[in-house]
Amino acid sequence: MRPFSALPCAGAVIVIAIVGVASVVRGDGGQKPASPIYGVTIPDGYRKWELVAPALEHEPLNESRAVVGNQEAIDAYRAGSLPFLDGAVLVKLAWKHVQALEFGSALVPGAATTVQVMVKDSKKYAASGGWGFGRFVGGKPVDEAQHETCFACRESRVKARDYVFTRLAP
Amino acid sequence: MRPFSALPCAGAVIVIAIVGVASVVRGDGGQKPASPIYGVTIPDGYRKWELVAPALEHEPLNESRAVVGNQEAIDAYRAGSLPFLDGAVLVKLAWKHVQALEFGSALVPGAATTVQVMVKDSKKYAASGGWGFGRFVGGKPVDEAQHETCFACRESRVKARDYVFTRLAP
Numbered sequence: 001m002r003p004f005s006a007l008p009c010a011g012a013v014i015v016i017a018i019v020g021v022a023s024v025v026r027g028d029g030g031q032k033p034a035s036p037i038y039g040v041t042i043p044d045g046y047r048k049w050e051l052v053a054p055a056l057e058h059e060p061l062n063e064s065r066a067v068v069g070n071q072e073a074i075d076a077y078r079a080g081s082l083p084f085l086d087g088a089v090l091v092k093l094a095w096k097h098v099q100a101l102e103f104g105s106a107l108v109p110g111a112a113t114t115v116q117v118m119v120k121d122s123k124k125y126a127a128s129g130g131w132g133f134g135r136f137v138g139g140k141p142v143d144e145a146q147h148e149t150c151f152a153c154r155e156s157r158v159k160a161r162d163y164v165f166t167r168l169a170p
Numbered sequence: 171m172r173p174f175s176a177l178p179c180a181g182a183v184i185v186i187a188i189v190g191v192a193s194v195v196r197g198d199g200g201q202k203p204a205s206p207i208y209g210v211t212i213p214d215g216y217r218k219w220e221l222v223a224p225a226l227e228h229e230p231l232n233e234s235r236a237v238v239g240n241q242e243a244i245d246a247y248r249a250g251s252l253p254f255l256d257g258a259v260l261v262k263l264a265w266k267h268v269q270a271l272e273f274g275s276a277l278v279p280g281a282a283t284t285v286q287v288m289v290k291d292s293k294k295y296a297a298s299g300g301w302g303f304g305r306f307v308g309g310k311p312v313d314e315a316q317h318e319t320c321f322a323c324r325e326s327r328v329k330a331r332d333y334v335f336t337r338l339a340p
Contacts, residue, residue, distance in 0.1 A: 047220070048220050050217070051221050051238065053278060053279050054224030054226075054234050054236045054278075054279065055224075055234070055270070055278045055279075056224075056267070056277040057275055057276050058275045058276070059275070064224050064225070064226065064339075065224070066236065066339075068221065093221075093339070095339055095340070100225070100335070102327045102335060103327070103335055105227055105231070106225050106227050106228070107225065107226040108224075108225045108336070108337070108339075109224065109225075109337075109339040109340070112339075112340045157272040157273070165270070166278070167279075169236075169263070169265060169278075169279040170265070170279070170281070170282045
């Protein structure tokens with residue numbers, strides 16, 4: 001039987017192990033689900049980020065959307081300076097839109113659909129305009145084929161605006 | 171002609187005057203335009219507040235909207251606890267919606283229209299469900315008649331939800 005004096009040490013080992021796992025889970029990548037091609041993950045705390053703009057998608061999506069940005073992204077928008085600097089991250093939240101129960105002329109968010117992330121890293125993502133993309137449903141990234149459309153679509157439509165559709169709402 | 175030595179003193183008076191005016195303008199009320207009936211002003215820094223939810227208004231308004239809340243308001247939403255506590259503030263931003271230039275199926279914000287503010291103070295606004303209202307166009311409050319509709323509308327439709335239409339988007 002192990003001596004009693006060993007128990008505090010075992011406790012310390014357990015604590016270190018827990019802290020170790022937590023730091024990996026919270027880290028960039030680690031055990032967070034990452035997108036194919038780009039390895040982009042859903043950033044912590046994005047739900048508190050500043051609003052860039054809301055949007056509404058008609059058929060076939062029928063979605064309410066809102067794009068939020070981290071401080072680096074918002075700073076670039078406010079300064080009107082493109083391209084976005086490395087570190088800028090944009091997240092688009094999306095929901096099926098539904099008729100408001102108490103206000104018939106309004107469409108409001110229903111069930112969440114996708115979370116879409118754009119991360120600026122001009123070296124890591126040099127082949128895709130400096131942006132890495134992640135498209136998540138229920139917290140899980142969608143397949144590689146869907147991710148292949150992200151940059152191609154932006155390159156054909158909004159290359160001159162650093163591949164970003166959403167403008168800062170006034 | 172005034173002696174040269176008086177100039178630094180005059181400069182100091184001007185600086186003090188500017189600082190004094192600035193502190194009044196930034197203060198709660200003071201020289202900020204306040205709504206009739208309620209005396210509600212546009213809160214500083216609200217554009218950085220957390221998103222509660224986007225919305226879209228059909229005819230006749232044709233607006234994109236987004237409600238944001240201060241920390242007290244967001245805390246109440248996340249806890250699912252009504253009524254909102256004193257200090258909670260909600261701000262609704264609104265824009266005429268326009269077709270996105272580069273993405274035909276999307277409606278996005280155009281020109282800003284109104285900023286609408288709800289401030290919870292159960293004593294000060296006891297006669298209107300604990301809420302004070304402010305509706306601003308171009309930073310200026312609209313008239314008293316428009317402000318009289320705020321509480322009546324909410325009382326008839328969303329009294330059970332502490333007079334707040336907007337739900338936290340999931």
